[in-house]
Structures are given as C-alpha cells and as structure tokens.
Amino acid sequence: MAEHETGDQMMRAHAASLPCPTFDNPAWTRPPSLSTATVAIVTSAALHSPDDDGFIAGDTSYRTIPREQRNLVLGHWSPNFDRTGVALDLNVVFPIDRLEELAADGVIGVVAPVHYSFAGNQPDDVSTLRYDTGPAVGKALREQGTDVVLLTPV
Amino acid sequence: MSTLAHVFEAAGLATVVLSSVLEMAQKVAPPRALHCEFPLGRPLGKPLDAEFQHDVLRRAFALLEASEGPVLEIHPEEIVADETPMACALPPRFDPDAPPAVDEARGIRKAFDRSVAARGSSSVARVITPDEVPDVLAMFYQVADGRPWDEVGFPSNDPRSAAQDVRTYYEEAALELADGPPPDGRQVEAWFFERTEAGRIILEARRVMKEAKAPFNMWFYMAPGHRGRTQR
Numbered sequence: 232m233a234e235h236e237t238g239d240q241m242m243r244a245h246a247a248s249l250p251c252p253t254f255d256n257p258a259w260t261r262p263p264s265l266s267t268a269t270v271a272i273v274t275s276a277a278l279h280s281p282d283d284d285g286f287i288a289g290d291t292s293y294r295t296i297p298r299e300q301r302n303l304v305l306g307h308w309s310p311n312f313d314r315t316g317v318a319l320d321l322n323v324v325f326p327i328d329r330l331e332e333l334a335a336d337g338v339i340g341v342v343a344p345v346h347y348s349f350a351g352n353q354p355d356d357v358s359t360l361r362y363d364t365g366p367a368v369g370k371a372l373r374e375q376g377t378d379v380v381l382l383t384p385v
Numbered sequence: 386m387s388t389l390a391h392v393f394e395a396a397g398l399a400t401v402v403l404s405s406v407l408e409m410a411q412k413v414a415p416p417r418a419l420h421c422e423f424p425l426g427r428p429l430g431k432p433l434d435a436e437f438q439h440d441v442l443r444r445a446f447a448l449l450e451a452s453e454g455p456v457l458e459i460h461p462e463e464i465v466a467d468e469t470p471m472a473c474a475l476p477p478r479f480d481p482d483a484p485p486a487v488d489e490a491r492g493i494r495k496a497f498d499r500s501v502a503a504r505g506s507s508s509v510a511r512v513i514t515p516d517e518v519p520d521v522l523a524m525f526y527q528v529a530d531g532r533p534w535d536e537v538g539f540p541s542n543d544p545r546s547a548a549q550d551v552r553t554y555y556e557e558a559a560l561e562l563a564d565g566p567p568p569d570g571r572q573v574e575a576w577f578f579e580r581t582e583a584g585r586i587i588l589e590a591r592r593v594m595k596e597a598k599a600p601f602n603m604w605f606y607m608a609p610g611h612r613g614r615t616q617r
Contacts, residue, residue: 238571239425239466241611247408254391259416262399262449273393275386281506288545288602305508310549311609312426313466315556315573318504320432329429329438339446349389357388365389369396380393381445382386382402382415383428 242311250355263340268378270333271343272296273368275351276317276324276385277306290350291359293368298327298344307385309352324383343377351385390415401445403428407459414455417448422459424466424570431464432567466570470579473563486522486582490554497558509554511546512539518554521547522583528590534599544594548587548607552577555584578612588613 236244262268277286279294286292286306296303303325305317316323327346333339347368353360372380387410390400394416404410404420405428421441423430431437441460448456476492478485497515501507509515517540524537528544539547556573568576578584587607594604 236611237466237468238574238609238611242425243406243408245610246406249409251409251412252388254414257391257414257416257455258394259454260394260397260399265446265449268399273386273389275389281510285510288606302505304506304510306510308511308546308549308606310545310552310606313424313570313574314426314508314553315560315568316424316427316432316570318500318508318557318560319567322435322438323427323429323432326429326438326442329435329442332435332439333442351386361388361392365392366396368389369393369398372393373397377398379446379449380390380398380400381442382390382400384386384403384405385426385428 238311252357252361262379265339265379266337267340269341269343269376270330270339270379270381271372271377272325272327272330272346272381272383273349273372274325274347274383274385275307275349276383277308277350278303278325278348279306280304286350288352289354291353291364292349293364294348296325296346296348298342298346301327307351312385324385326381326383330381339379343372344375345371347372387413387415387418390418399449401448403441403445404457410457414457416454417451417456418458419445419448420457420459422463424464427464427570430460430462464570468571468575469569470575471559471563471568471572472565473559473576473580475562475581484523484526484586486526486586487519489582490519490522490551493555493558493562496561497554500557500561503561504557507553507557509550509557511550512541512543513547513550515554518551521551522586525586525590529586529593531593531597533597534590534594534603544590544603545606548591551583551587555581574609578608
C-alpha cells in the first residue's frame, strides 16, 4: 500500500482486485419508452427502515423500501466510504426525490411503489446474490410492474 | 451491482448501473453502466445539488436508448474526495476527571440530538445506542491499555461495529456543529480520526489489537483501511 494512497484510491484498487463472476450469455432486455416506464432503485448501500433488522458483514439478504419512505438508516457494514453525504441528502445514494421530479416532468412514466436495498459487502463469490436473493428481487420487481432498474452502489 | 444487473435483465428488467469501480464494470460488463469517478459513498456525486444529480441520471437513462450492449460510458466530471479535516470546533471539556473521549462524547450529545431531530433518523444502530457511546469509548481505553479486546464487554463482542457506531455518532453531530458548505467526501472522516479524542483512542486500540495478534477482521475494520499508518 503506497503511503500517499487515499482512502478511495485504496478501496478502488482493492475492489478491482477481487474475483468477478462471469456471464457467458448475458441477457438484454429492451425497455419501453422511458416516458412510459416504471422505474425502481436498487442500491447496495444497505439502507433500511429503522424498524427493520440491520445488515451484518457479508449479509446476502435484502430489505424493501416503500416509495414514500425517507426515514432510512445507512446499515452498510464497511468503514471504507463516506457516510456523511447520505446523512446530508438521501438522494446522493438513493435518488428517490429526483425520480419523483422526473415522473412529474414526464421524463419517466411512474416511480415504482417499492424499491430494494442490499449490502455492498457481499461474499466474494456472490453466489447467493446471483442465484437466490437477486432473482427473488427481480421477480418481485417484475410482478409490481417495474420496467427499468437504476442500480446505485456503495 | 453489476452482478445484479445481469440477474435482473434475465428476469425481464432493463437496468442501468452507476459504476464506482471502473475495472469491475469492465470485467463484469453489465448491459448498461455509467461510471462515475465520485467519492465512494456518493454515487450521485454531490449531496444537496439536485441539478448535478439530474445530470447524472440524464446520462444514465440515455444508455437505455442503446440497441445492443454492453454499454459503458464514463461521466465527464471527476470528483476527488478531499481528505482535509473539516473545520469543526468541539464543545469545551466538561469533566476533567473523565477520559478525554468519554467527556468529549458527552459534550457533543446535544449536537447529535439536533442532528437526529433535523434528519429524522440516526444510523447509530449497528450494536449500540447513542446512550452507550461514552461507555464504549471507555472500553476502547481499556483495550489501548492492553486488556484483551474480547474481555472488555463490547456489545455483541464486536469492536468493529461499536467503532462504526461511535464514528457515526460523531459524524452526525459534526454536521450540526460545523458551519459552511457541505463537507467533501472524506472530510468528516478525517476530522474524526485526526481531530477528535474518540478517533485517536479507536486508532490506538486498533494498533494495540493488531500488535496483540487479534483476529484481522476484528481490528482492521475498526477504521478505514488507509487510517492508522501515521498515528499522532
């Protein structure tokens, strides 16, 4: 680790060195016109309601976030990123008010009724996310009529 | 996020990823990604700047017009996280007999409460409550003095999460104590670890735990990875 390395430089270098899953025949879904699309946010910031269980290290589960909810806890386990941005403005991680504005302006069709949150610090093989909890959330999003998902990382 | 994009596309959803690690987006190759070289933890770039956030979203949603992929675009603006400690004066010490960090934590409680009132919630919720912050800081003093970390009574026997909760308590209070524009990406973190007694004792306890060969996962994650290389 270089002495001059900043926190973000160190974390990006570490993340770039992690093993990555491969997708040999990646799916491609063509969206409807954005102005008619129902749009949801899925974040890896481990956001959750104060009444929900928190996230733990390596947590592969997810939480639901109703469209109207703004009172959220940042439950991400890692100390290696800034948390004051989201304390100042939820939208810097979870741009729900921006989506509402885009819907009001007719840029997008509808803001989805339910959004989802995972923890970014998944086990290296991400197998539960890939084969269990991820598909479960995908199915739920489709069943509620979502067309487009914006994925925001932490 | 890039893995979830592939999973969701297979479920019939069109996805756009805001990437924060370029190499990972290149390797996992989600169908559509906008890489944003912004401070980690701020994927929309700038808190309290709706115009900038809308610019990010406009560029991201424009990728939905591509007829085939993968598509990986890079946002033209880079934002580097400033690691200069935020200017934030702490209230004067109250109890000279208490350990410095314990007294300090008690002294910022009113600011923390104002922060919670202003924002509606607190992320001090991993293993302790705000009321327990001074007691947990007293435990870090014991560790720094050489008592084994797993004998001091950390909640859930987890000094990592306790340290995170203490830091969050301070950071949320600092947002009320400081004047001026919103702090940059790592300025509040730098203030905590370089300017407060709590940050100092957590880094010292971490150093002692490392030297005592405590489990790596227990001491390392008490602070960001690049912290503690040049402790004061």
